[in-house]
Amino acid sequence: MIxxxxxxxxxxxxxxxxxxFAGDTKRKGSLFAVVYRSPRPHAWIRHINVGxxxxxxxxxxxxxxxxxxxKNRFGAIKKDQPCLAENRVRYVGEPILVIVGETxxxxxxxxxFVKIDFEDIEPIHDPFMAEKSATLLHxxxxxxxHRKVIKGDVEKGFAQSDVIIDHSYSxxxxxxxxxxxxxxxxxxxxxxxxxxxxxxxxxxxxxxxxSRVLGxxxxxxxxxQATTGGGFGGKLDVTVELFLALAVxxxxxxxxxxxxxxxxxxxxxxxxxxYIEYKTGAKKDGTIQAVKVNIIGDTGPYISxxxxxxxxxxxHATGPYEIPNVHADSRMFYTNNPVCGAMRGFGVPQLAxxxxxxxxxxxxxxxxxxxxxxxxxxxxxxxxxxxxxxxxHSVGFIETLRKIEPFWRARKKNSQTSxxxxxxxxxxxxxxxxxxxxxxxxxxxxxxxxxxxSGVCEIGQGSDTILLQIxxxxxxxxxxxxxxxxxxxxxSTDVGSTSASRQxxxxxxxxxxxxxxxxxxxxxxxxxxxxxxxxxxxxxxTEQNMIFDGYFDPPTSQLNIETSAGTPYATYAFATHMTEIxxxxxxxxxxxxxxxxxxxxxxxxxPRLVKGQVYGGVAMGIGLALMEEFVPGKSExxxxxxxxxxxxxxxxxxxxxxxxxxTGPFGAKGVGEPALIPQAASIMNAIHDAEGIxxxxxxxxxxxxxxxxxxxxx
Amino acid sequence: MLPEFASVIPESKENALAYLSSLENAKIFxxxxxxxxxxxxGESCRHIVDITKIHDMKDVSEHDGLIxxxxxxxxxxxxxxxxxxxxxxxxxxxxxxxxxxxxxxMGTIGGNLVNASPAADSLAPLLIHDTMxxxxxxxxxxxxKLEDFIxxxxxxxxxxxxxxxxxxxxxxxxxxxxxxxxxxxATWAISRLSIAWAIQEKDGLYKDIKLAIGSCTPMxxxxxxxxxxxxxxxxxxxxxxxxxxxxxxxxxxxxxxRPSFAYKIPVVKALLEEVLKG
Numbered sequence: 001m002i003x004x005x006x007x008x009x010x011x012x013x014x015x016x017x018x019x020x021f022a023g024d025t026k027r028k029g030s031l032f033a034v035v036y037r038s039p040r041p042h043a044w045i046r047h048i049n050v051g052x053x054x055x056x057x058x059x060x061x062x063x064x065x066x067x068x069x070x071k072n073r074f075g076a077i078k079k080d081q082p083c084l085a086e087n088r089v090r091y092v093g094e095p096i097l098v099i100v101g102e103t104x105x106x107x108x109x110x111x112x113f114v115k116i117d118f119e120d121i122e123p124i125h126d127p128f129m130a131e132k133s134a135t136l137l138h139x140x141x142x143x144x145x146h147r148k149v150i151k152g153d154v155e156k157g158f159a160q161s162d163v164i165i166d167h168s169y170s171x172x173x174x175x176x177x178x179x180x181x182x183x184x185x186x187x188x189x190x191x192x193x194x195x196x197x198x199x200x201x202x203x204x205x206x207x208x209x210x211s212r213v214l215g216x217x218x219x220x221x222x223x224x225q226a227t228t229g230g231g232f233g234g235k236l237d238v239t240v241e242l243f244l245a246l247a248v249x250x251x252x253x254x255x256x257x258x259x260x261x262x263x264x265x266x267x268x269x270x271x272x273x274x275y276i277e278y279k280t281g282a283k284k285d286g287t288i289q290a291v292k293v294n295i296i297g298d299t300g301p302y303i304s305x306x307x308x309x310x311x312x313x314x315x316h317a318t319g320p321y322e323i324p325n326v327h328a329d330s331r332m333f334y335t336n337n338p339v340c341g342a343m344r345g346f347g348v349p350q351l352a353x354x355x356x357x358x359x360x361x362x363x364x365x366x367x368x369x370x371x372x373x374x375x376x377x378x379x380x381x382x383x384x385x386x387x388x389x390x391x392x393h394s395v396g397f398i399e400t401l402r403k404i405e406p407f408w409r410a411r412k413k414n415s416q417t418s419x420x421x422x423x424x425x426x427x428x429x430x431x432x433x434x435x436x437x438x439x440x441x442x443x444x445x446x447x448x449x450x451x452x453x454s455g456v457c458e459i460g461q462g463s464d465t466i467l468l469q470i471x472x473x474x475x476x477x478x479x480x481x482x483x484x485x486x487x488x489x490x491x492s493t494d495v496g497s498t499s500a501s502r503q504x505x506x507x508x509x510x511x512x513x514x515x516x517x518x519x520x521x522x523x524x525x526x527x528x529x530x531x532x533x534x535x536x537x538x539x540x541x542t543e544q545n546m547i548f549d550g551y552f553d554p555p556t557s558q559l560n561i562e563t564s565a566g567t568p569y570a571t572y573a574f575a576t577h578m579t580e581i582x583x584x585x586x587x588x589x590x591x592x593x594x595x596x597x598x599x600x601x602x603x604x605x606x607p608r609l610v611k612g613q614v615y616g617g618v619a620m621g622i623g624l625a626l627m628e629e630f631v632p633g634k635s636e637x638x639x640x641x642x643x644x645x646x647x648x649x650x651x652x653x654x655x656x657x658x659x660x661x662x663t664g665p666f667g668a669k670g671v672g673e674p675a676l677i678p679q680a681a682s683i684m685n686a687i688h689d690a691e692g693i694x695x696x697x698x699x700x701x702x703x704x705x706x707x708x709x710x711x712x713x714x
Numbered sequence: 715m716l717p718e719f720a721s722v723i724p725e726s727k728e729n730a731l732a733y734l735s736s737l738e739n740a741k742i743f744x745x746x747x748x749x750x751x752x753x754x755x756g757e758s759c760r761h762i763v764d765i766t767k768i769h770d771m772k773d774v775s776e777h778d779g780l781i782x783x784x785x786x787x788x789x790x791x792x793x794x795x796x797x798x799x800x801x802x803x804x805x806x807x808x809x810x811x812x813x814x815x816x817x818x819x820m821g822t823i824g825g826n827l828v829n830a831s832p833a834a835d836s837l838a839p840l841l842i843h844d845t846m847x848x849x850x851x852x853x854x855x856x857x858x859k860l861e862d863f864i865x866x867x868x869x870x871x872x873x874x875x876x877x878x879x880x881x882x883x884x885x886x887x888x889x890x891x892x893x894x895x896x897x898x899x900a901t902w903a904i905s906r907l908s909i910a911w912a913i914q915e916k917d918g919l920y921k922d923i924k925l926a927i928g929s930c931t932p933m934x935x936x937x938x939x940x941x942x943x944x945x946x947x948x949x950x951x952x953x954x955x956x957x958x959x960x961x962x963x964x965x966x967x968x969x970x971x972r973p974s975f976a977y978k979i980p981v982v983k984a985l986l987e988e989v990l991k992g
Binding site (some may be wrong): 585586587591626643644702707 | 751814896897898899900901902903906907976977980981984985988
């Protein structure tokens, strides 16, 4: 079962179009809610007049900040963001009112009748302005977070270096572009509890936020995950849930919400634009001596995952290399731009662009092969990371390079303008330096089944299938004996979010633990010698022994506040991508022809699903590298925000490395974000190989690439 | 969410024209790939006349080197029509590149012209084929040159009561002909730039050249004066460079200097060189 290409548990339903997405949900007498959003980036709200809007036929209720019964603050990490703006707005798209109407049309039309007097405040356009401006976005100032990673003595390292490479890199906002926009339905159940079914990556978190905002106990709230059409981090923060909860609270009726693509673009969190100054020192033989990195990020006006990205970017700033002297400064500033949050990789794809470009530049200057320099410096068993963590297990990085090596050595340019590039990465699985446990419950049922209670949100990546495979293998039981009960706060406990490439590793291990305890009981009860589960149930029932719990919290340590020394993650994933491209010098079009992607996943529970993740990661990496660019105020929808299509996809060969992680289920780690992280970097290095030009700004779309080509001619 | 509207689906040209002359604020649905987008953005539209079921207006036929194409021929239909491919391969190619398969199955050549986006893929090929548009109304028929029909971006000479029924293009047998466009991704993209060409050469001399450059000027640009001046000139580096210089000069003269020219001018230059060299 482990290592088998098991068919996804939802594949037949998905192919037949059976799953009900939140936006398709129908309940009798449903109302529809829309959000009235700020048209201003930064302003005082002087007066709100909803008189005309309320008077529109079919309008049931208009809710503002003053109607919030509980606390008007939410946030994944810290509770700083108003659910509905009070007297001030800080970004275009900030919610001010919830308008509930009898139909979608009525509710949407009513937004045109709302009159709000704003008094503009000088907007903070970028983090550099935020640092200097006297205009403060919050009482605490414009700096959200400053994290440092310090190891050794970086100045001494540079002094010992023969070569120093110093460059600045910049990246921009990206939208997740999940296929299904944010949607949900809310209602009161027979007991008067608030029930919200939504498209989400984390049901328990949403339950807690609803309880806070409504000022009611958590046990009066139930959150169910609807079939979810993609997340990539964009459905970690609250999207429709709090608005729905408020609408249900006031109307006592079922309420539906469904964002248009335009609303999704306007309201959803974005990938953080990072400005990265990167200085690398190396010996003539290619040994990296020192790395100094200064990261400046634009987090928008509220925290969301800004602190997470700030710290994770610093920890991963070196890339998968053992570097004796490191000094990384990472600062995240508030601005009046879109709220930036979680997006596949939490800042690490941006840093991979920088550290991999640097690696190639060093190699070029000392005339060393790009693969060799990575082999020489790569993390391996016994290595000390930038946070001085000793890597004792599951360090398959060098093996990913070895998998790529034959293709790299055999590479041959098909034309003057084709090129090959390598991109590497490491990525800590799970949340950074904090407890982030998962749980699982197995229950023997009267019908002779094992009920598998899972709080894990399947968002399309395949976690239901992976967790089931782990369960079946650990229990040595047939699939027909298992019933999956999932995605409902009433039937599961908090497992943490589907994020940080953590579900296979952490929830997988929790499933394994529950299964192990269940297995011992079944063994003792004679199941493996032919006794039926129905038989065993009656015995278990008398013994009050029907439920088997599993729990796993990856062993991490809190990081030193000054140096970040410590164990931020229990384990890391590693990867190397090699990409072949072809450039049309006339037009600046860069075609991605072939990708070899080697990933150390610990153990591939389902190799086909690992490949699926990598294919998707490569697609997203092509977008990050060559075309995706969210321009606030201009990027309104998929009409003018270009994401790659199937026609932009190269051939992809996935090479799986299995350096087993002892704390993972059957040795498994994560691959969700690693699949994306090195891709853009490898394309940038391939562009350099093809044309001798180096892009310092992402995306390197046709116009930027053409300009680099023209500038080189001059 | 679309605004409320009423629609009719006439099955003959005559019926369609009758509706157009009697209905107030009627919009023509010729595939909807632009109209529905505008309506979703809130553009009001009380009456819709769906002309896609008028079978006569899908005909493609040839008489004396003139090809008549029904206005509700879809991009896909045009891209697989062998008659068009034989006489106007640049149009075949351009229609095969429009949007996505879904858009090519819905969008029509007539709709593309009436929408008159400066980035419309069909425009440059139609220009080199000296296209005439046929406009009909209850009062009669009038024909116009495509260049005169399009007044400005998204603005044409069509009247609210008129229907663009057919286009007529001149076949160019014996020409080296093609269409190329530049997009930010492989497909399903608006052309950043496009060029259509049809070139006849003999014994190392240019006999006839027809060029149209899309997305640089308010409407695709046909450098007729320069085309004329190239006739009979030797095909060599000197001729090509001089012609390219002149065309770029003309583009800048028509459009003024736009920020996008930092990208577009070097690309147009490179593409023109490639096309003229053949």
